[in-house]
Amino acid sequence: MTEATVARRRGRPPRQEGARDHTREVLMRAGTEILTEHGFASTGIDLVLKRAGVPKGSFYYYFSSKEEFGAAVIAQYANYFARKLDRWLLDEATPPLERLSAFVADAKAGMSRFEFRRGCLIGNLGQELGALNESYRVQLEAVFCDWQQRLAHCFEAAKRCGQLAPDADAAALAEFFWIGWEGAVLRAKLVRNAEPLDRFYRGFLAALPRGA
Numbered sequence: 001m002t003e004a005t006v007a008r009r010r011g012r013p014p015r016q017e018g019a020r021d022h023t024r025e026v027l028m029r030a031g032t033e034i035l036t037e038h039g040f041a042s043t044g045i046d047l048v049l050k051r052a053g054v055p056k057g058s059f060y061y062y063f064s065s066k067e068e069f070g071a072a073v074i075a076q077y078a079n080y081f082a083r084k085l086d087r088w089l090l091d092e093a094t095p096p097l098e099r100l101s102a103f104v105a106d107a108k109a110g111m112s113r114f115e116f117r118r119g120c121l122i123g124n125l126g127q128e129l130g131a132l133n134e135s136y137r138v139q140l141e142a143v144f145c146d147w148q149q150r151l152a153h154c155f156e157a158a159k160r161c162g163q164l165a166p167d168a169d170a171a172a173l174a175e176f177f178w179i180g181w182e183g184a185v186l187r188a189k190l191v192r193n194a195e196p197l198d199r200f201y202r203g204f205l206a207a208l209p210r211g212a
Contacts, residue, residue, distance in 0.1 A: 024062050026052045031073040036118040040070055040128050071139060077121045078143045085147060089154040096158035100151070104201050108194045116192040123182040148174040162211035177204060
């Protein structure tokens with residue numbers, strides 16, 4: 001065991017392996033909820049502990065700091081969201097552009113379910129870069145690039161089946177979508193309704209270079 005491991009695990013460890021896994025998952029879930037609603041700067045560890053119902057000693061058993069905790073939450077959220085994107089964008093039973101529309105509908109339903117209090121964790125933290133360290137900037141940008149690549153693959157499929165023009169720049173279209181979508185999500189949180197999402201997506205679809 002390294003010195004770093006010893007230093008981190010200064011809190012009271014849970015009694016069983018299953019309990020350890022459960023406690024960490026509870027902390028991560030609470031962190032995702034709170035960071036999505038409130039952002040990083042205004043979220044204290046005590047707020048996470050209260051939401052999770054976990055003692056402070058258990059928190060420091062897993063994470064050496066709030067910054068390490070935030071990085072872990074980002075990584076878990078990125079994995080979760082990548083699986084969600086794949087579920088929609090890799091659905092070969094559905095035409096490629098309709099796959100994106102299905103994702104948009106699902107995202108709208110998710111925001112509506114929480115009365116537009118929550119948006120995108122990655123986008124929220126991206127708004128706070130002035131208060132975050134450099135490693136967060138790199139991590140967040142990597143997540144956005146991953147999402148863009150997944151959508152670009154979908155647009156390449158749309159080109160192959162004739163939904164998009166053969167010379168359409170799939171990578172540029174994917175980048176444009178995520179830049180606009182994240183802004184629309186932020187605006188939807190401000191006005192507490194889905195109209196910004198609908199307006200952006202209608203404009204995005206209208207601007208696509210269609211196939212013959």
